[in-house]
Amino acid sequence: MTDVTTAEPTRLRRIIAHPASLLLIGFVLMVAVGGVGSIALNKLFGALDAAKNTPLRLLGAVILAALFILAYKGYKRWIERAPDRELEFTSAGRELALGLAGGAMLFTVMTGIVALLGGFEILGLRGAGAIWSMLSLAVFSSVFEEILLRGIVFRHLEVWWGSWIALALSSALFGALHIMNPDATWFSSVAIAVEAGILLGAAYMLTRRLWLAIGIHAAWNFTQGWVFSVPVSGGQAPLGLLITRRLGPDWLTGGDFGLEASVVAMVVASLAGVILLLLAIQRGQLVPAPWRQVR
Numbered sequence: 237m238t239d240v241t242t243a244e245p246t247r248l249r250r251i252i253a254h255p256a257s258l259l260l261i262g263f264v265l266m267v268a269v270g271g272v273g274s275i276a277l278n279k280l281f282g283a284l285d286a287a288k289n290t291p292l293r294l295l296g297a298v299i300l301a302a303l304f305i306l307a308y309k310g311y312k313r314w315i316e317r318a319p320d321r322e323l324e325f326t327s328a329g330r331e332l333a334l335g336l337a338g339g340a341m342l343f344t345v346m347t348g349i350v351a352l353l354g355g356f357e358i359l360g361l362r363g364a365g366a367i368w369s370m371l372s373l374a375v376f377s378s379v380f381e382e383i384l385l386r387g388i389v390f391r392h393l394e395v396w397w398g399s400w401i402a403l404a405l406s407s408a409l410f411g412a413l414h415i416m417n418p419d420a421t422w423f424s425s426v427a428i429a430v431e432a433g434i435l436l437g438a439a440y441m442l443t444r445r446l447w448l449a450i451g452i453h454a455a456w457n458f459t460q461g462w463v464f465s466v467p468v469s470g471g472q473a474p475l476g477l478l479i480t481r482r483l484g485p486d487w488l489t490g491g492d493f494g495l496e497a498s499v500v501a502m503v504v505a506s507l508a509g510v511i512l513l514l515l516a517i518q519r520g521q522l523v524p525a526p527w528r529q530v531r
Contacts, residue, residue, distance in 0.1 A: 269303055288369070289369045294368050294375070297376040323446055323447075327445070331447035332451040335448040335453075335454070340459045342435075343459040356481075360478070362477060362478065369474065370458055377454075379454075381453065389406045390437055398526070399521075400522075408433070410429055411427075418470040419492035423486075424496075431496070431501055431509070436449045438516055439452055444521065464476060
């Protein structure tokens, strides 16, 4: 009988395999793919021009999203050297559909509560408006940000320090990244960190795949921007399906940043996130910190 032994990994391989190294490499890779891909698509046919509201812009966003997914799969295979479970296509359709329905419902419920409190009015019906721009934003932002924040940052922090610390740090980073958006405030960043960080992190923890989180993220942005014509994380209000206006104090309406910076949004989305967290814990999906694991 031949004695077969597994070769000891090299020192370089051990350094690369550390969660901190994988996090840094993955983060840089995804940002680079986003930057280079956006420049290339704009150079070729201006597909991602923010001023354009055409099907071509949506096509560009879909192509870029596909590049993100391919880059992640390549990263998993050749850098991490692990199976791609986060973006595997098994159950992808069902989880994506659930996420899309859940994200749309959450934002609709939150908007309805703000309206009941006198902070939001529907004045009329506009029509298609900036539907292609809003669809492209939903596709691009959801795929890129979920791969980056949950697939790369959260996942490696979780291996390194456990689920709770990973959830806290990835949520804080998610909020901090939004401070650079137009009309952002410290409160809007805290709101994003709390409501979206917990909700989307819990969606990943529950399924251990990214499709549910991608669906929630995409539908939240699309419903906010196109259906209710509300600014998506700051900036100018888009021309959406409905003609609307926000009334009252910033704590209720979210101010110029949009309804996602409303206290109502924080409560509704955070409650949904806690429910998903409890389901994840019930399924045994919580990863303890390494120093608390039974050896």
